[in-house]
Amino acid sequence: MRQFLAFIFLLFTSMAFYAQDDENPVSWSHELNKISDTEFDLIIKGDIFKGWHVYSQHTAEGGSLPSEFTYEKAGIDYELVGETKESPTETAFSDIFEVDETFFKKQAIFTQRVKLLNPDVRQIDVNLFYQVCKEVCLAVDKDFNFVLDGGEAVTVEKHVDERSLAMGEALKLDLKNKDILKGGNDQDEGQSSLWVVFGLGFLGGLIALLTPCVFPMIPLTVSFFTKQSQNKSKGIVNAVLYGFFIVLIYFLLSLPFHIFDSVDSQILNTIATNIWLNLAFFIIFVFFAFSFFGYYELTLPSSWANKMDAASNKVGGGIGIFFMAVTLAIVSFSCTGPILGGLLGSTTLAEGEVANNLTAGMTGFGVALALPFALFAMFPAWLNSLPKSGGWMTTVKVVLGFLELALAFKFLSNADLVGNWGIFKREIFLGVWILLFVLLTLYLFGVIRFKHDGPKQKLSLGRKMTGFLSIAVTVYLILGVTKISNLKLLSGFPPPDFYSVFQQESDCPMGIDCYKDFETGLAHAKSVNKPILLDFTGWACVNCRKMEENVWSDPEVYPLLKDEYVLISLYIDDRKELPLEEQFDFKYDSGRVKTIQTIGQKWGTFQTVNFNSASQPYYVLISSDLELLNSAIQSAPSDEYRDWLLKGLENYKKIGSE
Template sequence: MRLVILSIFFVALPFFGLAQDDENPVVWETKVNQLSDTEYELIVEGKIFDGWYVFSQYTAEGGSLPSEFTFKEVGTDYELVGTAEESKTVTEYSEIFEVEETFFRKEAIFTQKIKLINPDVSQIKVNLFYQVCKDVCIPADIDFVFSLNGEAVATNDVLSVDDRSKALSAVLKLDLKNKELLTQGQEEIGASTSLWVIFALGFLGGLIALLTPCVFPMIPLTVSFFTKHSHKKSKGIANALLYGFFIVLIYFLLSLPFHLFDSVDSQILNTIATNVWLNLAFFAIFVFFAFSFFGYYELTLPSSWANKMDAASSKVGGALGIFFMAVTLAIVSFSCTGPILGGLLVGTTLAEGDVAINLTAGMTGFGVALALPFALFALFPAWLNSLPKSGGWMTTVKVVLGFLELGLALKFLSNADLVGNWGIFKREIFLGIWILIGLLMTLYLFGIIRFPHDGPKQKLGLGRKVTAILSAAFTVYLILGVSKVSNLKLLSGFPPPEFYSVFEQESDCPLGIECFKDFEAGLAHAKEINKPILLDFTGWACVNCRKMEENVWSEPDIFPILKNDYVLISLYVDDRKELPEAEQFNFQYASGRVKRIENIAQKWGTFQDINFNAVSQPFYVLLSPDLEVLNSSIQNSDSDTYRKWLLEGLRNFRE
């Protein structure tokens, strides 16, 4: 299973762009020692983060990838003297690859001697490919340029920090007063989505998956297999319970690679969630999922995977055999569970809090829901008689899920449009397409339109009629929202914000409040009129930000405070608009890591991270014009708590 997860991660890694401009777990430095007029010693030193390790050049074949140097122009301008020497390594047996692996912990030092052939050579170019691992492995490569006067510059991973970059970095770092106040009472004031709620959503997704034709018919077959093929009833029950446990374990394990993203860079998951091209790719994938639910084609993983797992379960037997049976279920049911899991991934990334932990809670809940019937029916086999028979109702469930997938796909397209500043997919267009989807789903449920895998036309059941009425009611609700009869508060965060409209708006700020999208400009205005600052870390694709603006900020006892008593500075941490060339720079963290700041998202994301030790949105801070913290920071909250928080900040400012 670990190999499967590693394979998935390696395939996804280049797509996510992890190694491009985010933190790598190794910080590299270079040195040059001159040994004679023609001989030099090139030294590469890597500081490895705790818990990570880098593999030696000489680690055993058949295991993890070794470090590998490529020397440019060797044999023409210079020659290598011997092989590259290494600092102290560790050798341990790998149970996965069944070989002795050699690697570095904490520090890796490589030393290579060279002898010049061309005396006019002033630089040596070297590429290092390496693999750094913790729970999973990241392949990376870096180019170094050694100048033979002792200086060294890297051309891609390691960035230099010149005086201009230092000056711009200094502006990004605030000299906050009363900074300790930021976290005081934060647990009581700040609200975050409970992990139990995320677990419940995952559980609900698992229950829906149970009703699909890929999973539902498997329940009686699998339970009967365990109860009839065991010599003792207790043994059959134990095997079924173990089978259920392995189902939960598999979906739990599938969430683990996302924890790596968080450990590599605190902003990587936000980067992934707001990447324009990734959102477009997800849009295409979800449309693809939807049409598979409509019956135009079957979406399956390679049948060879299921065959191999099934063969393995028969061959090894025992607990390991049951584990492979659970893996087989996960593979063969993918055509139904895959799209639902995709929706779960979206839901957890849209929720506030730690995305990786949210996803683990949701995936575990999904696995528990799938596993529960296998365990319950093994304990109470008589219940199998009460199960409804498989039939056309499962096809209806799939088609309804297809419509829901289409609606969800539009969220990704909207994210790409908002983050990319395209100005195409406005609020009214978004809602108009949702209305069309709702209308088509209603017509389908009433039997007016049909899809390829629908059976003979039959009398509509009560459940289908009720669902059709609910679909029609939701469509009417959307129509009332577009016509401004309703405010669509139930959908806050999913459609584009109200100010992102096809009709001309007075302001491009939430609720028409005057706001600043640059901190320095907002700070200068606050000093000029002597008002406190509401610092709003937000995002175009941030669902919870829209919920706060439309459900809390709009309250009649909160809106006047925001409009009249505070200077609102809204900093969008997912805005991919490129900064002017003069404003781009290299920012160096205290750890020594250097990050390139090229767009608005990178600037304000780094600004939030270094000053407030936070990366989630929404995130609110109250400051005086003299950068004095006026209250603890706050994230999602109810309107009453938020109003008290704003008033306390005002009181502290006036005192």
């Protein structure tokens, strides 16, 4: 659950390519397969860097951009036999665009059969336009030259007329202070995110310790090791070994998701895209919740625990202790199972490598579960400070039950989004959550009770504090529904803002006045004497929407964007054709020529040649005199983005005073 786990944005360095030929997240190769004297298979292979996606030719409209092929002189020198075939793809639902997107992971292979019409043809030129995304999206043009006679590809220098040369020069900016362009947020925090998942798995393990299935086992197990061992040190060693095996067991449970890659890509990712799987998970988590409410008990077959217990008695030594740890995992399943299910659901909905996240979370869970057995074996006197088992553990289970219900409705929301039912809108989702936390508050203060609750007693301090926390969450959700708060702590977890009962359309992000042409925006900035926020974005850029919804909406950021800057948003993936009089051939310094036919090609080239970057989102602060005011930046937290804007304003005022 990306949002529930409060994942921070991953930050990436800008990646420039096109004329610069720098590192691209896809490594391409091509080969020719001769079928007959007149028929050939053109094969294009792309090895995709870990975590990146290249989108299929057939991905749904309204989402990320599809791959598009242009076959030069097709129908003149040769004809296409059938459609361009693709290697196997995967499909996942995009919460941002509300469509099923089809994409390649690891490798993309395209095959197109051609039949020669002109026997003198010696070379076939193919252009591929594609989008590759991770946390940023890159729109890329790639040329391939297929030589039919076994020779080398011939590069024919394209003539560029004076008009195109002039328009190309006009696209280049005479930027001042360009040395400060670098130094933006180029920190990769992938490892940091794994530690976040580990920490939250650890928190889940600590919660599991407080349940009636696990808590009473601590003094019993520690006493067993200390009494059964010949000396104290031996007992400590056995208890530590017991804890190690607990961690190992939960770690091993995550390994199938690494070993069988198909489980990761075909099942876990599909959970976020398949209506029936989402509905199934909704039912499962409701089932988990009512088990915590005490209506029934979830247990694994008792024969499993009996066999493990018998094995631990027969084998003895380290292997026997391992079977004791397995026994604990089995008999505590009624309490740990729903928590582990929540961890699985959270990991499934998270961005990034699902298997790695799951391993980090499961390991953290196991460490928390094992830690007290080792610590209390080392310091047995601490056992006297443990609270006695009692009704407080029932309270813990009920609270977990309400949290399981809240998680269940996330899966129901996914099903609604995938199915385009338009039923479970943002306000309805938040309304259900408000109801759940109101009921939780009433339970914590003793107004409502469940069948397994003991005799009514005076409320403990811990229960009162949890009750007030539940009230705070309820109020926070109400403020979100009424638009008083933007629910940053739950960013992206409820349905997106635009999936609303009160949906409003706007041509510009956050309703801010913006310009989608650089020259027009530049002229306006000069007339009002304001600095410019140059926003390189894309219609199909997921991370651009995240920045707009989560960072630009911040009360300390929004006024700066609205009142202090002129916003120029340039859409790199806009495939609308330019008017004929605005189309031209752009010649790079390397001699390569690129035909500029669409709006996106124009602004993509503009970004590359002026800022040495091709990723989105990409933000630049400049004055109307083309003086850079700060380093470029990509994704960033609200406070960092605010400080970046303020620094740009400060530098702009310094320029004006000189």
